[in-house]
Amino acid sequence: MRVMKLPIYLDNHATTRVDPRVAEAMFPYFVEHYGNPASKQHEFGWTAEAAVETARSQVASLIGADKGEIIFTSGATESINLALKGVAETLGTTKNHLITARTEHKAVLDTCKRLEQYDFQVTYLPVDRDGTLAPDDVEAALNERTALVSLMLANNEIGTIAPVEEIGAICRHRGVIFHTDAAQAVGKILVDVDALQVDLLSMSAHKMFGPKGIGALYIRSQRPWLELMPQIDGGGHEKGLRSGTLNVPAIVGFGKASEIAHKELEGEGERVARLRDMLVEGIMAELDGVHLNGHPTKRLPNNANLTFDGVNADRLMMDMKDIAVSSGSACSSESPEPSHVLQAIGLSVDAVLSSLRFGLGRFTTAEEIAYAVTRVVQTVKAIREKSSRYYVMNS
Numbered sequence: 001m002r003v004m005k006l007p008i009y010l011d012n013h014a015t016t017r018v019d020p021r022v023a024e025a026m027f028p029y030f031v032e033h034y035g036n037p038a039s040k041q042h043e044f045g046w047t048a049e050a051a052v053e054t055a056r057s058q059v060a061s062l063i064g065a066d067k068g069e070i071i072f073t074s075g076a077t078e079s080i081n082l083a084l085k086g087v088a089e090t091l092g093t094t095k096n097h098l099i100t101a102r103t104e105h106k107a108v109l110d111t112c113k114r115l116e117q118y119d120f121q122v123t124y125l126p127v128d129r130d131g132t133l134a135p136d137d138v139e140a141a142l143n144e145r146t147a148l149v150s151l152m153l154a155n156n157e158i159g160t161i162a163p164v165e166e167i168g169a170i171c172r173h174r175g176v177i178f179h180t181d182a183a184q185a186v187g188k189i190l191v192d193v194d195a196l197q198v199d200l201l202s203m204s205a206h207k208m209f210g211p212k213g214i215g216a217l218y219i220r221s222q223r224p225w226l227e228l229m230p231q232i233d234g235g236g237h238e239k240g241l242r243s244g245t246l247n248v249p250a251i252v253g254f255g256k257a258s259e260i261a262h263k264e265l266e267g268e269g270e271r272v273a274r275l276r277d278m279l280v281e282g283i284m285a286e287l288d289g290v291h292l293n294g295h296p297t298k299r300l301p302n303n304a305n306l307t308f309d310g311v312n313a314d315r316l317m318m319d320m321k322d323i324a325v326s327s328g329s330a331c332s333s334e335s336p337e338p339s340h341v342l343q344a345i346g347l348s349v350d351a352v353l354s355s356l357r358f359g360l361g362r363f364t365t366a367e368e369i370a371y372a373v374t375r376v377v378q379t380v381k382a383i384r385e386k387s388s389r390y391y392v393m394n395s
């Protein structure tokens with residue numbers, strides 16, 4: 001029998017393990033097919049270019065796009081910067097208003113803050129207790145100066161899936177460009193750019209069992225007025241929108257990861273959701289004072305964000321180092337501060353600091369979940385017992 005390896009990785013929103021099939025596909029592009037796809041005059045260049053174009057098709061078909069609509073970047077952060085700043089710079093003279101939400105990833109929020117320094121006005125829409133944004137609020141916030149609406153498809157902390165189709169329809173109707181940060185959604189749930197009616201979509205390979213440092217921006221082609229100002233100038237790669245020699249092995253890996261996700265997404269989603277339910281139900285059956293954050297049903301199959309009343313989440317993590325999760329104090333950034341997402345859904349700072357995010361993935365097993373349930377229950381009980389003893393002693 002295979003022995004379960006510790007620690008157990010349940011932090012798949014932060015990053016994922018590279019699927020061994022992906023790593024295997026990448027390897028020849030380091031040591032054998034190492035040409036530069038921009039070298040048009042020899043076999044090395046042609047081989048690399050063909051591999052990049054295959055990957056472009058694989059990424060495109062995962063989201064229902066054409067391969068000509070995919071621009072490779074270094075990841076979702078760069079894609080988001082290109083989308084937001086790229087639109088702001090082309091439309092900025094006449095339109096200087098953006099709409100986004102309070103629960104967005106820092107890649108969006110910090111880019112918006114930067115644009116505010118350049119006289120852009122940004123509306124940060126609120127969300128409800130489940131983390132859901134009302135399409136009517138988007139409609140109401142639109143004005144004649146609105147250049148772009150940017151709203152995430154699935155939240156990286158609480159897993160809530162946004163009503164993006166409805167918002168897409170509103171934006172389309174009003175002639176406003178619509179960008180979605182789909183870094184957590186692509187490869188986990190079905191994503192189709194036409195069904196969602198998005199014009200721009202950001203994605204990242206390392207959130208879907210591909211390598212780090214590679215991502216893409218989808219740019220709808222039937223929008224002649226949708227022009228982006230490049231943010232990186234140089235040799236004119238990627239239609240001049242993102243110069244710099246292409247990271248061929250990473251692109252090949254991203255393509256392979258997309259192909260695998262396309263084939264396996266449905267079955268995997270169901271399996272992972274079952275494990276997630278096992279985790280949540282297992283913990284709640286043994287412990288009182290545990291709350292699930294985010295939408296009860298419209299959520300990513302791999303996400304569970306739980307608040308444990310009276311338990312400091314950082315302490316909880318320290319006491320169960322064999323389970324890799326992340327806490328409400330540091331979910332989304334390098335700098336630990338109480339999660340803006342959990343605060344936006346109405347949690348008190350105390351509740352935020354008592355919250356843990358569990359992120360399951362392709363390689364999560366039922367055995368690992370059973371172990372995690374036992375450890376969480378045990379550790380929470382121990383912490384609560386100590387603090388109540390402390391309470392009795394001091395009262």
Ligand SMILES: *Cc1c(COP(=O)(O)O)cnc(C)c1O
Pocket residue numbers: 013014074075076077078105107152154155156181182183184203204205206207213214215
């Ligand atoms: C991870 C993530 C990003 C940033 O992606 P990188 O590829 O790491 O730059 C942006 N948005 C969301 C929702 C994410 O989860």
